[in-house]
Amino acid sequence: MQSKSVYKIPNGKLLKIFLDYDSDKNLINKISITGDFFAYPEESIDVIEKKLKDTFLTKENLLEKINSVVKKYNIEFIGIDAESLVEGILRCL
Amino acid sequence: MKEKWRLLKTENNSAFTNMAMDKAVLVASSKGLVPPTVRFYTWSPPAISIGYFQSLNDEVDVDACKNLGVQYVRRITGGGAVFHEKELTYSIVIPESNPKVPKNVLESYRRICGAIIKGLKHLWIESKYVPINDIVVNNKKISGSAQTRKLKTVLQHGTVLIDVDVDKMFSLLKVPNEKIKDKLISDVKQRVTSIKHVSGNDVSFNEVADAMKNGFEEEFKIELVDGSLSKEEINLTKKFEKECFSTSEWNFKR
Numbered sequence: 001m002q003s004k005s006v007y008k009i010p011n012g013k014l015l016k017i018f019l020d021y022d023s024d025k026n027l028i029n030k031i032s033i034t035g036d037f038f039a040y041p042e043e044s045i046d047v048i049e050k051k052l053k054d055t056f057l058t059k060e061n062l063l064e065k066i067n068s069v070v071k072k073y074n075i076e077f078i079g080i081d082a083e084s085l086v087e088g089i090l091r092c093l
Numbered sequence: 094m095k096e097k098w099r100l101l102k103t104e105n106n107s108a109f110t111n112m113a114m115d116k117a118v119l120v121a122s123s124k125g126l127v128p129p130t131v132r133f134y135t136w137s138p139p140a141i142s143i144g145y146f147q148s149l150n151d152e153v154d155v156d157a158c159k160n161l162g163v164q165y166v167r168r169i170t171g172g173g174a175v176f177h178e179k180e181l182t183y184s185i186v187i188p189e190s191n192p193k194v195p196k197n198v199l200e201s202y203r204r205i206c207g208a209i210i211k212g213l214k215h216l217w218i219e220s221k222y223v224p225i226n227d228i229v230v231n232n233k234k235i236s237g238s239a240q241t242r243k244l245k246t247v248l249q250h251g252t253v254l255i256d257v258d259v260d261k262m263f264s265l266l267k268v269p270n271e272k273i274k275d276k277l278i279s280d281v282k283q284r285v286t287s288i289k290h291v292s293g294n295d296v297s298f299n300e301v302a303d304a305m306k307n308g309f310e311e312e313f314k315i316e317l318v319d320g321s322l323s324k325e326e327i328n329l330t331k332k333f334e335k336e337c338f339s340t341s342e343w344n345f346k347r
Contacts, residue, residue: 006269013173014173016148016151018148032148032347033146034146034147034148034151034347035144035146035147036144036146036147036171036172036173036174037146037171038170038171038172038198038225038239038240039146039171040198040241040242041242041243042145042146042169042171042241045146076198078171078198078199078225079225
């Protein structure tokens with residue numbers, strides 16, 4: 001199933017998530033994280049997108065995966081954070 | 094003695110050339126081949142640039158752009174979609190190790206925007222920085238910026254609006270809800286301004302560039318020396334333009 005969310009992050013930027021997911025298994029097939037936010041290094045968002053493939057669409061699972069990439073790549077977010085990414089993804093459901 | 098930085102003025106380049114040039118200067122700087130560089134530039138034809146993370150099809154009416162002869166390009170920096178027509182665009186490229194630019198990203202935005210604010214003062218315009226990346230005059234946006242850090246080098250580029258045509262801008266950008274488009278346009282007209290609107294005068298690119306040159310020199314306590322692109326930068330610009338910025342693969346990657 002394909003879905004999109006538009007989420008204005010409080011005190012942050014506009015996050016738009018494009019989600020392709022398996023609604024029976026509650027798994028992500030493909031995700032595109034877009035918006036007018038900043039992330040350093042930029043390529044880390046591509047890594048998050050890849051890591052989220054086949055992830056269960058629960059708050060805990062999403063947050064754990066995203067935080068693991070944030071830690072590994074020492075990502076600095078501006079106008080967005082891990083929690084708001086999770087919120088944006090869950091709003092697609 | 095004041096540190097000498099290079100000043101480039103490159104008017105009327107395509108969107109692809111402009112974005113390739115910023116990246117070429119970044120790469121040359123990272124190799125220690127060129128001094129810290131400030132560039133002032135314009136776009137011909139007019140163009141929309143979108144942030145690195147934005148979806149081109151979701152933000153931009155590509156058909157409208159084609160009909161009006163407006164180019165579109167994805168930047169290597171984050172941030173939002175910008176319509177570049179009547180403006181001075183600036184970029185600054187400087188090693189992260191240079192103490193004149195704070196290590197902290199937000200502090201460095203403030204510092205670089207300080208140069209633009211000082212530049213606007215030379216045009217008798219009082220403005221202030223609004224985090225994350227805006228400069229406002231009487232609460233209306235006159236300048237927006239975006240920064241990336243790659244190869245241990247800072248690149249920040251941004252706009253200084255000389256004049257603005259909000260109606261034209263919205264004929265090129267997609268809005269989330271067509272029904273509220275008129276309201277959105279009137280809201281943006283309330284929130285955006287330009288040098289022409291504030292000063293009531295037609296101000297040329299060169300006048301704005303002179304003012305901004307003074308602004309950068311004062312903020313960073315440096316001397317900006319007129320220069321040109323090195324041979325390596327010219328070659329890199331051509332390479333990045335051809336292999337990246339002019340390609341659908343890059344521009345439609347999200």
